[in-house]
Amino acid sequence: MQIRFTSSERASLGVEWELQLVDRETRQLTSGANEILAELTPEGAEEHPKAKHELLQSTIEIITGICGTVAEAKADLAGTLAEVVEAADRRGLGVLCAGTHPITDWQTQDISPKERYAQLVEKMQWLARRLQIFGVHVHVGVRSPDKIIPIVNALTQYVPHFLALSASSPYWVGADTGLASARSKVFEGMPTAGLPYQLSGWDGFEDYMETLISTHAIESVREVWWDIRPHPDFGTVELRICDGLPTLDEIGAVAAMSQCLVERFDREIDRGYTLPVPASWVLRENKWRAARYGLDAEIIVDDRGTVRPVREALTDLVDDLMPTAKRLDCAAELADVLRILEVGGSYQRQRAVAAAHDGRLEPVVDSLLAELRDGLPG
Numbered sequence: 001m002q003i004r005f006t007s008s009e010r011a012s013l014g015v016e017w018e019l020q021l022v023d024r025e026t027r028q029l030t031s032g033a034n035e036i037l038a039e040l041t042p043e044g045a046e047e048h049p050k051a052k053h054e055l056l057q058s059t060i061e062i063i064t065g066i067c068g069t070v071a072e073a074k075a076d077l078a079g080t081l082a083e084v085v086e087a088a089d090r091r092g093l094g095v096l097c098a099g100t101h102p103i104t105d106w107q108t109q110d111i112s113p114k115e116r117y118a119q120l121v122e123k124m125q126w127l128a129r130r131l132q133i134f135g136v137h138v139h140v141g142v143r144s145p146d147k148i149i150p151i152v153n154a155l156t157q158y159v160p161h162f163l164a165l166s167a168s169s170p171y172w173v174g175a176d177t178g179l180a181s182a183r184s185k186v187f188e189g190m191p192t193a194g195l196p197y198q199l200s201g202w203d204g205f206e207d208y209m210e211t212l213i214s215t216h217a218i219e220s221v222r223e224v225w226w227d228i229r230p231h232p233d234f235g236t237v238e239l240r241i242c243d244g245l246p247t248l249d250e251i252g253a254v255a256a257m258s259q260c261l262v263e264r265f266d267r268e269i270d271r272g273y274t275l276p277v278p279a280s281w282v283l284r285e286n287k288w289r290a291a292r293y294g295l296d297a298e299i300i301v302d303d304r305g306t307v308r309p310v311r312e313a314l315t316d317l318v319d320d321l322m323p324t325a326k327r328l329d330c331a332a333e334l335a336d337v338l339r340i341l342e343v344g345g346s347y348q349r350q351r352a353v354a355a356a357h358d359g360r361l362e363p364v365v366d367s368l369l370a371e372l373r374d375g376l377p378g
Contacts, residue, residue: 001210003221005148005202008141008235011263011328013067015255017077018134018244019084020101021058021093027365029104029132031057033112036087050080055117055131057110060084060095066141070255070330074248081248081372096368098346099134099169099183099243102361106132106173127190133183134244136166138255139236140262145202148230151237151265153198154275155228156283158261159241160290160299161317164310165337166242166254167294168346171361176354180294180347183243184287187225192218195283196226205230227287237262246346246368249376252333253340259328260321279303295345311341336376343378346371 023030033053037060041048052061062084064076085095109132111117121128142148167180179185188194192212199205212218221232227241239258245251265275282300289297290310297310318337325334343349349371350364357363371377 001206001213003202003206003209003232005145005230005232006235007143007145009066009068010141010143010266011259012141012236013070013073013255013259014064014139014234014236015067015073015077015251016061016063016137016139017081017097017251018054018059018061018136019081020096020098020134020244021060021088022096022101022365022369024092024094027103027362029056029058029101029109030093031110032088032091032093033057033060035091036060036084039087040083050076051084053112053114053117055112055120055128057112058104059112059134069328070252070259070333073255074252074333077251078248094369096365096372097134097136097168097244097246098350098368099167099181100172100186101132101134102171102350102364103174104132106130124190130186131190133169133186135183135187135240136242136245136251136254138239138242138258139231139234140239140259141234141236142230142262142266143235145230145232147266147269148237149199149201149205150269150275151262152196152228152230153277154265155237155239155261156195156198157276157278158257158317159195159227159283160286160297160310161314162239162241162254162257163243163287163290164294164297165257165314165340165345166245166250167290168243168246168350170347170350171364174361176351179292180345181243181291184241184291190225192223193225194227195280195287196228198277198280243346246371247376249336250340250346252330253336256325256328256330256333257317257321257337259330260324260334263328264321264324294347295341314341339376339378343376349377 021032062080067073169183231238325331353367
């Protein structure tokens, strides 16, 4: 089958942010998306242009338009966030983001009243019903389908960098999982989620999609939830690896990393370079290490098994990408990667709050509410 790739402006940017609605008294995830979105949707429109339903009624996803810079994307998100927070507050609800909710049991949650979600739950059953997880997705524009698969393949070597930096899901249904990112492991249970297959080109992607659709494994390309995937309709590479991020500062940091890496690979293709295709065993091991140890992970950096701390790899990556960031006007946001390394990742900050309150997790929810309001600590 042929899949049309709608080419995008080079290095254009879009961000999707999945937000949690919580009862301010109980701190539990609480349904409210239907009422909030109904209130915010302009008269005569079917839905809000930048605030959407997600699988659970306790979730609202906010999205940007097509942006040129990371600063523009952050401002776009901030505007929609303010609308959602105000409407939630009128209902006694707070808004936060993390890869998982620290205490709520997924079995208590209501599914959004949309046909596609009902079909997903019917098909996937327990795998779908337990998807009480939240992420941040970054889209970066690519001009040609000939470039998209080489860029996806090359980006996979940075899965541990993004996952370690964004890890924010140490807790699951009131228990410490021992992981930095439980979300990433929960999501891998879905049959078309996880690391992308290393395909040879766009024709290989089309063949793969044709096989899945013709055998009724999926109905559309939208149901392939790889950590990094092509998005033909938007003309982007979509990085879906990140846990939900509590602050706009952290969103800016991962968006800047994403935009700079895609821009660099795009330019290397133009110069005639062949982009790297990392060994699949290295990718699988590195993703596990980042999910387990977060910013304390030691990742494999070549096919010979050389290991180095992911903190060092991130610091060197920021230095390496800074000239590109200056061209793209996102140097300040890229530098926020170093701020995160200094103050600690979200999973570390959450555990520190729990430790300061005798292991109780309600204060962790309060800290996440405060971070979304006030920004990255320190």
